Amino acid sequence: MELSWLEDFAELAAARNFSTAASARHITQPAFSRRIKALENWVGAELIDRSSYPVALTQAGETFLETSRELMRSIYRLRDDCRQQAKTAAETVHISALHTIALANFPGLLQQVEKRAGPFNTRMNATEFYDCIESLSLGRCDLSMAYVHPLGPPVLQTGQFVSRKIASDPFVLVTGTGADGEPLFRLEPRDDAYPLISYSADTFLGKVQTDLTTQLARRGIRFQTVFENTMSEAVKRMVLTGKGLGFLPRAAAEREIAAGDIQVLGPLPSEVELEIRVFRKIGPGSKVMERFWNEMHEVA
Numbered sequence: 629m630e631l632s633w634l635e636d637f638a639e640l641a642a643a644r645n646f647s648t649a650a651s652a653r654h655i656t657q658p659a660f661s662r663r664i665k666a667l668e669n670w671v672g673a674e675l676i677d678r679s680s681y682p683v684a685l686t687q688a689g690e691t692f693l694e695t696s697r698e699l700m701r702s703i704y705r706l707r708d709d710c711r712q713q714a715k716t717a718a719e720t721v722h723i724s725a726l727h728t729i730a731l732a733n734f735p736g737l738l739q740q741v742e743k744r745a746g747p748f749n750t751r752m753n754a755t756e757f758y759d760c761i762e763s764l765s766l767g768r769c770d771l772s773m774a775y776v777h778p779l780g781p782p783v784l785q786t787g788q789f790v791s792r793k794i795a796s797d798p799f800v801l802v803t804g805t806g807a808d809g810e811p812l813f814r815l816e817p818r819d820d821a822y823p824l825i826s827y828s829a830d831t832f833l834g835k836v837q838t839d840l841t842t843q844l845a846r847r848g849i850r851f852q853t854v855f856e857n858t859m860s861e862a863v864k865r866m867v868l869t870g871k872g873l874g875f876l877p878r879a880a881a882e883r884e885i886a887a888g889d890i891q892v893l894g895p896l897p898s899e900v901e902l903e904i905r906v907f908r909k910i911g912p913g914s915k916v917m918e919r920f921w922n923e924m925h926e927v928a
Contacts (some may be wrong), residue, residue, distance in 0.1 A: 631703060633667040634696045637661060637675065641693050719919045720749040724763040725773035726832065726902035728860040730754035732879040733904055734773065737794055737924065746925040748916065756858065757832040764789070764907060770881075770917040775877075776903040778832035779836045791905040794926055797877040799836055799900040801893045804870045812870050815893040817848030823872030825863045833860065836900060837875045843897035864890070877902055 636653055642658075645651040650660035668675050675689035685693060701898065725734060742748060757774060764772040765788070776791075777799075803813040813822060824841070827834035841851050854872050857863065863874040864881050868889060884890040891904050906924060913921070 629667070629670045631700070633663050633818060634700050635669070636663050637667055638693070638697060638700070640676065640683070640920040641685060641689070644684070644794065646683065719916055720751050721771065721917050722753070722769040723753050723771045723773060724753045724755055724760045724769040726757060726760065726775065727754045727858075728833075728877050728880050729773045729775070729904055731861060732877065732882075733795055735796070740925070741920060741923045745919060748920055750920075764909060767909075770908065770913055771921070772907045773906065774905065775832055776905050777836060777900065779839045779900070780832045788910055789907045790910055791907045792921075792924055793880075793903055793905050794924055795880050795904040797902045797904060799833070799840075799875060799902050800878050801840075801873060801889045801896060802867055802876050802881060803873050803893055804866075804867050805889060805891055806870075809888055811891045811893070812875055813893070815849065821850040821852035823854040825866040825872045825874035826851075826856045827863065827875070828856055828858050831858050833875065833877075834858075836902075840875065840898070841894060847897065 633785075636649070639652050640646065640649040643652065646661055647657050650657040653660060655663075664676060670687070671692060673688040674686050675692055677684045677686050677689075686722075723734070731754070734752065738748070738750065753769060755763070757780075759775050760772040763769045773794075775797075801815065805809045805811055827837050829835070829838060844851070851873070855866050860876055860880040864876055864884065866872070867874040867876075868884065873893070878885070878892070881890050885892065908917075908921060911920070
């Protein structure tokens with residue numbers, strides 16, 4: 629069954645004349661008649677009473693007409709919706725990023741890019757490190773934003789990707805503060821372990837955190853996990869309650885640090901600067917993605 633058959637049938641139902649309907653459909657009358665007959669064969673019932681003049685619809689034809697009209701409206705609405713979505717997708721930059729980068733770093737980057745190149749439509753998928761890699765590899769996003777550090781997994785350092793550094797973010801150990809503004813914890817050796825708001829070990833920041841806590845343990849500063857999760861925002865909120873210490877990319881807590889609600893502890897055995905890089909696959913992308921890519925520069 630073809631959509632054109634339904635359109636032919638609707639035209640014939642309105643004109644009640646094969647010649648007039650064929651002319652309106654811009655085809656010959658024999659071809660038009662064959663298409664009506666093909667529709668009837670598909671339905672398995674006669675839809676047109678050809679014995680009368682002008683022609684009339686059979687009872688089956690009356691039933692089929694109303695439903696076929698609704699079906700055509702639905703199909704054309706579906707087509708228009710799909711076309712609009714395709715147009716929007718072609719004009720949108722699809723990005724996958726780690727949760728922390730999506731919240732703390734991307735808004736500033738987008739603001740800087742739009743100052744130079746005008747507004748962009750962007751769609752952000754905030755996810756985990758390996759999901760970012762998979763999304764970029766499979767073409768589900770145009771760009772992927774992730775941390776890069778020797779202590780983390782080097783999965784994106786392969787030949788199918790190119791990257792651009794857009795920022796650096798210190799990875800710091802933080803504590804909440806009391807009503808007097810003093811830190812709830814101080815970083816110094818003690819007999820018992822410090823309560824740690826920890827990242828899951830299989831996350832990017834979890835791997836960096838593990839290396840730092842191992843170094844601190846050699847100085848007599850030990851940690852015991854009291855809460856574990858995968859997101860910096862959750863670490864920050866638990867630190868603010870006084871539940872324990874936590875490691876954060878500094879950008880994730882910049883406002884709280886400035887307000888005095890969180891304090892940075894240190895010095896750490898080694899200073900960790902997380903590179904924030906934007907990755908893309910080698911090869912041409914959409915026009916809007918290429919324009920966005922070309923306008924990205926390192927942001928303080």
